Amino acid sequence: MSPTNIRVPSEPPSVASRGLAILSRPWVTAILALALVITLGLVFHGNGAFYKWGTHRDALRLISVYAILACGMTVVILSAGIDLSVGSVLGLIAVAFSILVVRWEWSAWTAVPACLLLGACCGAASGSLIAWFRIQPFIVTLAMMVFARGLAKKISHGEKIWSAQTPEVFTRIDSRLWGENISVVTLVLFACLIVCWIGLTRLRWGRYVYAIGGNEEAARLSGVPVSAMKIGVYALAGLFSAVAGICHAAQEYQGDPEAGATYELTAIAIVVIGGTSLMGGRGGVGLTLLGTLIIGYVDKILSINAVPEANRLMLTGAIIVVAVLVQRRKS
Amino acid sequence: MIGIVKSFGEHRVLDQVQFPLREGEVHILAGENGAGKSTLMKILGGVYAPDAGEVWLRGRPVRFRSPREAALGGVAIIHQELSLVPSMSVADNIYLGRERTTRGWMRFGHQHDESTRLLGRLGLDVHPRTAVGDLPISFQQMIEIAKALSLNAQILVMDEPTSALNEPEVERLFAVVNDLRRSGCGIVYITHKLEEVYRIADRITVLRDGRWIATAPARDMPAPLLIRHMVGRELDERVTAGRTIARSDAPVLLRLEHVTVRSSRRGGRPLVNDVGVEVRAGEIVGLAGLQGSGNSDLLWGVFGAFGRRRVSGDIRIGTAAYRPRSPGWAIRNGMALVTNDRQRNGLVTGLDVVANATLAALPRVSPVGWLRRGEEMALATDSTRVLRLRAASLRQRVATLSGGNQQKVVLAKWMNIQPRVLLLDEPTRGVDVGAKQEIYQILDDWRQAGHAIVLITSEMPELLMLSDRIVVMHRGRAVTAMERAEATQERILHAAMGGD
Numbered sequence: 001m002s003p004t005n006i007r008v009p010s011e012p013p014s015v016a017s018r019g020l021a022i023l024s025r026p027w028v029t030a031i032l033a034l035a036l037v038i039t040l041g042l043v044f045h046g047n048g049a050f051y052k053w054g055t056h057r058d059a060l061r062l063i064s065v066y067a068i069l070a071c072g073m074t075v076v077i078l079s080a081g082i083d084l085s086v087g088s089v090l091g092l093i094a095v096a097f098s099i100l101v102v103r104w105e106w107s108a109w110t111a112v113p114a115c116l117l118l119g120a121c122c123g124a125a126s127g128s129l130i131a132w133f134r135i136q137p138f139i140v141t142l143a144m145m146v147f148a149r150g151l152a153k154k155i156s157h158g159e160k161i162w163s164a165q166t167p168e169v170f171t172r173i174d175s176r177l178w179g180e181n182i183s184v185v186t187l188v189l190f191a192c193l194i195v196c197w198i199g200l201t202r203l204r205w206g207r208y209v210y211a212i213g214g215n216e217e218a219a220r221l222s223g224v225p226v227s228a229m230k231i232g233v234y235a236l237a238g239l240f241s242a243v244a245g246i247c248h249a250a251q252e253y254q255g256d257p258e259a260g261a262t263y264e265l266t267a268i269a270i271v272v273i274g275g276t277s278l279m280g281g282r283g284g285v286g287l288t289l290l291g292t293l294i295i296g297y298v299d300k301i302l303s304i305n306a307v308p309e310a311n312r313l314m315l316t317g318a319i320i321v322v323a324v325l326v327q328r329r330k331s
Numbered sequence: 332m333i334g335i336v337k338s339f340g341e342h343r344v345l346d347q348v349q350f351p352l353r354e355g356e357v358h359i360l361a362g363e364n365g366a367g368k369s370t371l372m373k374i375l376g377g378v379y380a381p382d383a384g385e386v387w388l389r390g391r392p393v394r395f396r397s398p399r400e401a402a403l404g405g406v407a408i409i410h411q412e413l414s415l416v417p418s419m420s421v422a423d424n425i426y427l428g429r430e431r432t433t434r435g436w437m438r439f440g441h442q443h444d445e446s447t448r449l450l451g452r453l454g455l456d457v458h459p460r461t462a463v464g465d466l467p468i469s470f471q472q473m474i475e476i477a478k479a480l481s482l483n484a485q486i487l488v489m490d491e492p493t494s495a496l497n498e499p500e501v502e503r504l505f506a507v508v509n510d511l512r513r514s515g516c517g518i519v520y521i522t523h524k525l526e527e528v529y530r531i532a533d534r535i536t537v538l539r540d541g542r543w544i545a546t547a548p549a550r551d552m553p554a555p556l557l558i559r560h561m562v563g564r565e566l567d568e569r570v571t572a573g574r575t576i577a578r579s580d581a582p583v584l585l586r587l588e589h590v591t592v593r594s595s596r597r598g599g600r601p602l603v604n605d606v607g608v609e610v611r612a613g614e615i616v617g618l619a620g621l622q623g624s625g626n627s628d629l630l631w632g633v634f635g636a637f638g639r640r641r642v643s644g645d646i647r648i649g650t651a652a653y654r655p656r657s658p659g660w661a662i663r664n665g666m667a668l669v670t671n672d673r674q675r676n677g678l679v680t681g682l683d684v685v686a687n688a689t690l691a692a693l694p695r696v697s698p699v700g701w702l703r704r705g706e707e708m709a710l711a712t713d714s715t716r717v718l719r720l721r722a723a724s725l726r727q728r729v730a731t732l733s734g735g736n737q738q739k740v741v742l743a744k745w746m747n748i749q750p751r752v753l754l755l756d757e758p759t760r761g762v763d764v765g766a767k768q769e770i771y772q773i774l775d776d777w778r779q780a781g782h783a784i785v786l787i788t789s790e791m792p793e794l795l796m797l798s799d800r801i802v803v804m805h806r807g808r809a810v811t812a813m814e815r816a817e818a819t820q821e822r823i824l825h826a827a828m829g830g831d
Binding site: 202203205207208211214215217218219220221222223224225 | 693
C-alpha cells in the first residue's frame with residue numbers, strides 16, 4: 001500500500017553538489033582530518049621534535065598494539081557487531097605467552113601458534129554464543145571480557161610473569177629493523193592491515209561480512225551462511241587480540257594479567273574516527289589505518305608539547321564526539 | 332452516527348469515502364488489499380489527517396490530531412500488530428500513558444482493582460500482574476480490548492483480529508464482540524473471511540480502489556453481491572487473451588505434497604496446512620490468497636527461510652527429493668525467492684549494484700573464495716543489461732535507485748544463480764507502471780525459457796494475466812485450483828474469503 005518508491009533526481013548533479021558529495025566520502029574526511037593533525041604537528045613541533053623521524057617511529061610503535069586490535073574490531077563492526085573482549089583477551093594472551101616462553105621455555109615456533117589458537121578460540125566462543133543463541137554481541141563479549149580477565153589472573157595467580165633473563169623472542173619482537181628505523185611491532189600491524197584488506201576486498205568472505213552488516217536478513221535469504229560467518233568474524237578478532245597480546249608482552253618484557261584494560265575502547269575509537277559506521281556494512285580497514293594515524297599523532301603531538309595526561313584524555317574524548325558528528329552528517 | 336466524507340493523499344488513497352457507524356452495531360469494512368480500509372481507519376484513529384472531509388461523532392464534527400486524542404475521544408483501534416509492551420504487566424499495559432497517580436505517585440492498588448474489574452467483564456481469568464508477553468495472542472488481544480474499555484471507547488476498530496487465533500479463541504472473541512455490541516459500542520470489523528462476515532455483521536460497507544461502493548445491512552448483501560462489489564472493475568479482455576499456455580507434457584519441476592509450515596508460536600495455528608502444488612517447466616502458477624492466508628509463508632518455508640524444523644511434507648525439485656534446510660541449500664538446488672519487501676530483506680541497500688546483483692551467486696565467481704573481480708563485474712553487467720536496469724553506474728549504491736530499478740537488481744540477483752524454480756512474492760510491489768510492464772515481460776521471458784515460477788500478487792489483473800494456473804489459499808489451506816481459462820476475479824476472491 002505505502003509505495004516504497006524512492007525517486008532519484010533525473011538532472012545531472014551540479015559541480016558544487018558533486019564537490020560536496022566527494023567531501024562526504026568517509027575516506028576524504030579522514031584524510032582531511034589527518035592532514036589537519038599533521039599540520040598542527042608541524043606548527044606545534046615541540047622544539048623540533050616533530051621533524052625527527054624517531055618521533056614518528058615512536059608514535060607508530062605506541063599505537064601499533066591498539067591498531068592491531070582495531071583491525072579485528074573493524075571486521076566485527078562491519079558485520080554490525082561489537083567486541084568488548086579484545087583488551088582482556090590481549091591480557092590473557094600476554095600472560096599465557098609469557099608463561100609458555102618464560103616458565104615452560106617453549107620455543108617461539110610453538111608458543112606463538114598456540115597463543116594465536118587460544119585467542120581465536122576465545123573469539124570463536126563469543127561468536128558461537130552470538131550466532132547460535134542470538135544474544136547481543138555487546139552482552140556476550142562483555143561476558144567474555146570479564147571471563148578472559150579472570151582466566152588471565154587465574155593462570156598467573158595474579159602476578160606478573162617475567163624473568164631477570166629476558167627471553168630472546170621478547171627482544172626480537174621489541175626490536176627495530178632497517179637501521180633502527182621501524183619497530184617490528186609496527187611491521188606486524190601493517191601485516192595485519194594487509195590481511196584484513198585482502199580478506200575484506202578480495203575474498204568472498206569479505207563481501208559476506210559487508211552484506212551481513214548491511215542487512216542480515218537479506219544476506220541470509222541470499223544464501224550467506226550467517227552463523228558460520230559470525231563465528232569466523234569473532235574468531236578473527238580473537239586472533240588479532242592474540243597477536244596484540246604477544247606484541248604487548250614483548251614490549252613490556254613481561255606478562256601482566258592487568259594488561260589491555262580499556263584497550264577495547266581505544267580500538268573502537270580508532271575504527272569510529274576512521275569513519276567505519278557502527279551500524280555495520282560501511283567502512284573498511286583503510287579507514288582504520290587513517291584512524292590509527294589520527295589518534296597516534298594527536299597523542300604524540302600533545303605529549304611532545306608536554307600537555308598533561310588529563311588534558312590529553314579530555315581532548316581525545318572531544319575528538320571522538322566530533323568524528324561521530326561528522327559521520328552522521330554524511331548519512 | 333458518523334458521516335465521513337474524505338479524500339486523501341496525492342495518490343487518492345481515499346476518494347470521497349463515507350462511512351456511517353451506528354451505536355450498538357457490528358459494521359464490517361470490506362475490500363481487497365489496498366482498497367483503503369486501513370487508511371480510512373487510521374484517519375478515524377487520528378494517525379493521519381484527512382485532506383478534505385470531516386469526521387462526525389454524535390452529531391458533532393471532531394478532528395483528532397493524534398492517536399491519543401482519538402483515544403480520549405472514545406475511538407480505540409486494535410491493529411493487527413498488537414501494541415502492547417510484552418515485558419510489562421497486564422495492569423500497566425492497560426493504563427500505559429495514563430497511569431493513575433496522586434501527585435506523581437503511582438496508585439498501583441487502584442489500577443490493579445480497575446484492571447481486575449475490566450478483565451472480569453471480558454470473562455478473562457488473568458491476574459493483572461502477569462507479564463503480557465507470557466500470555467497467548469488471544470489473551471493479548473483481549474487486553475487490547477480491556478484497554479479500549481478502560482477508555483470508555485464508544486467506537487472499537489478491529490483489524491483482522493482472528494488472523495492469529497485458533498477456533499476456540501475465535502469463539503471467545505465473538506462472545507466478547509456480541510457483549511460489546513449489546514452495551515452500545517459501535518464496532519468496525521475488518522476481515523477477509525466470509526464466514527465471519529455473516530456470523531457477526533449487522534451492516535457491511537465495501538470500499539474498492541479508495542472509493543466507497545456500498546453500505547447495506549448484511550442480509551441485503553449476500554456473498555455473491557459482496558464479492559461483485561469488492562471486485563467491481565471490468566477486466567480488459569486483452570489482458571487474459573492470447574498467450575501460449577505451458578504444454579501439459581512439460582516435466583514437473585516443483586512438486587509439493589502435504590506441505591505444512593508450523594507457526595513459530597507454540598500451539599499456534601499452522602501457517603500452511605497440508606498444501607499440494609505442482610509447477611511444470613515453463614509454467615507460472617499463481618498463488619492467490621488474502622493477508623494471512625499463508626501463501627507467503629509457504630514460499631518462505633519451501634525456501635528454507637524458516638529452517639528445517641518448521642516445515643514438513645514431500646517436496647521434489649525435478650525428480651529429486653528435496654528437504655528445506657536453509658536458503659543456501661535452496662539456492663544450491665536451483666531455487667530463488669523474491670521476497671515481498673525488498674528494503675527489509677531483499678537488498679543490502681548500503682552496498683552497490685554489483686555487490687547486490689552477485690550476492691547469491693558469489694560461489695560462481697569465487698570458486699575457492701578468491702573473488703574474480705572481472706568475472707563478477709561481467710556477471711553484474713550482463714544480468715543488469717538484460718533486465719534494462721537504469722543506473723548511472725553499477726558502483727552506485729542501491730539505496731539511490733528508484734523502486735523499479737531496485738526491484739530489477741533483486742531480479743538480477745536471482746537470475747545470476749541460474750535458478751530452475753522461482754518463487755516470487757509481490758514482484759511488482761512499489762514499482763511504477765512502466766517498470767511493472769517491464770517486469771511482466773521479464774517474467775514471461777523466464778517462463779518461456781522453461782523456468783517453473785510460483786507467483787504471489789495482490790493485484791488481481793496481474794495474477795490473471797500472468798498465471799497459467801491459479802491455486803487459492805485460505806487460512807493455510809489450498810482451497811481451490813483453477814486453470815487460466817476458467818479463472819475469474821469473482822471466483823478467486825470467493826475462494827480466498829473461504830466461500831464454498
